[in-house]
Amino acid sequence: LVVTLRVLSPLVSLGIERFYPNPLRVSPAMFASIFGMFLGTSMYVTKMDDKNWNGIMWVFLNIILAVGDRLLQRLMLAKDQYPVDISIPGLTLLNNFLGMLPICVAVWWTDELHKIPATMASLSGLGAVWVVASCIVGVGISYCGIWAQSLISATSFMVLVNVNKFAIVLLEVFVIRTRKP
Numbered sequence: 001l002v003v004t005l006r007v008l009s010p011l012v013s014l015g016i017e018r019f020y021p022n023p024l025r026v027s028p029a030m031f032a033s034i035f036g037m038f039l040g041t042s043m044y045v046t047k048m049d050d051k052n053w054n055g056i057m058w059v060f061l062n063i064i065l066a067v068g069d070r071l072l073q074r075l076m077l078a079k080d081q082y083p084v085d086i087s088i089p090g091l092t093l094l095n096n097f098l099g100m101l102p103i104c105v106a107v108w109w110t111d112e113l114h115k116i117p118a119t120m121a122s123l124s125g126l127g128a129v130w131v132v133a134s135c136i137v138g139v140g141i142s143y144c145g146i147w148a149q150s151l152i153s154a155t156s157f158m159v160l161v162n163v164n165k166f167a168i169v170l171l172e173v174f175v176i177r178t179r180k181p
Helices: 002-017 028-046 056-077 088-109 113-122 125-151 154-176
Strands: none
Touching: 002 028, 002 056, 002 154, 028 154, 056 125, 056 154, 088 113, 088 125, 125 154
């Protein structure tokens, strides 16, 4: 449901981005592709079971927060808007540090803090390598995301994120095949 309805986020960001100092120029092809995403989402949700609508408020909260995040990033990163004077590596560090704060609250809230020493001790050498590798990849993804966000509009970035999610789903269904289509 989240992946499906998240394709509506470019419509929201497109509407808000029109009020930016340097608004996005909308081409007919861009409008047609966003309309196609909207049409596909509409077709999908009309056939959904009623029980799948339970988390709809969380989905819309997710869309609002994601669009707000992308719009603020675009406004503060793009050279043609109102950029802040922080380097991309500095923003990557700031982004990852601020992202750790809610994780720390969640660790404390779920009472998992006392499990950390035992979990770290039980890691094999290879397990530790994978943890460090995932941290490095995460920082790389963060850096590339911030860099891309500084180069393209928030709406284009939302489309890029959605295409990426659908590519992962298609890869999972048709190549990795851990789930049946």
